[in-house]
Amino acid sequence: AQKITQTQPGMFVQEKEAVTLDCTYDTSDQSYGLFWYKQPSSGEMIFLIYQGSYDEQNATEGRYSLNFQKARKSANLVISASQLGDSAMYFCAMRERSGYSSASKIIFGSGTRLSIRP
Amino acid sequence: DAGITQSPRYKITETGRQVTLMCHQTWSHSYMFWYRQDLGHGLRLIYYSAAADITDKGEVPDGYVVSRSKTENFPLTLESATRSQTSVYFCASSESLVGSYEQYFGPGTRLTVT
Numbered sequence: 317a318q319k320i321t322q323t324q325p326g327m328f329v330q331e332k333e334a335v336t337l338d339c340t341y342d343t344s345d346q347s348y349g350l351f352w353y354k355q356p357s358s359g360e361m362i363f364l365i366y367q368g369s370y371d372e373q374n375a376t377e378g379r380y381s382l383n384f385q386k387a388r389k390s391a392n393l394v395i396s397a398s399q400l401g402d403s404a405m406y407f408c409a410m411r412e413r414s415g416y417s418s419a420s421k422i423i424f425g426s427g428t429r430l431s432i433r434p
Numbered sequence: 435d436a437g438i439t440q441s442p443r444y445k446i447t448e449t450g451r452q453v454t455l456m457c458h459q460t461w462s463h464s465y466m467f468w469y470r471q472d473l474g475h476g477l478r479l480i481y482y483s484a485a486a487d488i489t490d491k492g493e494v495p496d497g498y499v500v501s502r503s504k505t506e507n508f509p510l511t512l513e514s515a516t517r518s519q520t521s522v523y524f525c526a527s528s529e530s531l532v533g534s535y536e537q538y539f540g541p542g543t544r545l546t547v548t
Contacts, residue, residue: 322476351536361524361539368533407476411531421492422467422537426476 319343320410320425328431329398336383337393337428339408345369348412350391351422352382355405364406367391395430403432436460440525440540447515448548455510455543457525465528466508467537468492468500470521477524483508515547 319342329335341350352364367375367382375382383392395402408425438459447453457466464485469477469492479492481500489500497519499511508527512519522544526537 320476349534353539359522359542361526361537363536363538366534366536409477421479421482421531423479423493424469424477426474 320408320423322408322425322428324428325426326429326431328433330433331400332397334394334396335398335402335430337395337406337408337430339391339393339425341389341391341408341410343389343410343412345412348410350382350384351409351411352380352391352393353407353409353424354402355407355427356401357404361407365393398432400432400434403430405429438525438527438538438540440523440543442543443541444544446546446548449516450514453512453515453545455512455523455525455545457508457510457540459506459508459525459527459538461527461529461538462505463527463529463538464505465531465537466502467526467528468498468508468510469524469526470494470519471524471542472521480510480523512545515545517547519545520547521545 321340348369350367354362365377365380367384379396381394405427407427411422441456467482468480471477478494483489483502486505522542524542525540528537529535
C-alpha cells in the first residue's frame, strides 16, 4: 500500500534562511506523482509544486523547489529565502497508478508545521 | 462565483443525527474527493468520484455515504453521526488524475458532533 511519511511535526526557521521539509514515500508503482500543499492558519489548501516520477529534472516554482531522490523515495520541499508568510502547515502527497484508472487517488502525509521567526 | 464551495462552513450536530455536507464546483471537473483532517493524521480520503454516478471508497469510508448525480455536486452524508466524526472536512476537485493536474480544495467544513 502506498504511504507518505513526514517525520518533522514542527520546525522553526529564521526569516530569510532556506528550509527543507522532509517527505518520504512508499510505492511499488513506477508511475506516480508527488505534490506539496501549503495550509496557512486560515485553513485553505494551496498547491505549491508537482514532481512526476519520470521527470528527470527537479521541479521548481519560484522560491519552492523539490529535491527528488527517486532511489531513496524522497521528495523534500526546499523553500529558499523564507518569509514570515511561509508560516503554515505543509503537506506532501502522492498520486499512484495510472491516471486513467478510477482507482488512482491521492494520499497525504501528516504534515509539518513550519514557523518562521522574524 | 467560480471555484469550489462547501456548505455549511460550520456545523454542530448531535450524536445519531444525519447530516449532509455539500460540495459544489463550477469547473466541470470530472474528479471529486472528500477528505477529513484530524490532528496528527493529515488529510485522509473518505470517498472519491471519477464522474457522475461513479464513486469509490477511500481510506476511511465507514459511516459515510456519497452520491454524485450531477458532475458539479458531490454531497457527503453522515447517516448517524458519531463523536469520532468530529473533524474538518475538505472537498476537492481535479480535472485529471494524469500528470501535474493538482486538486483544488474547498474552504472546508468544521463539523462538531456532541
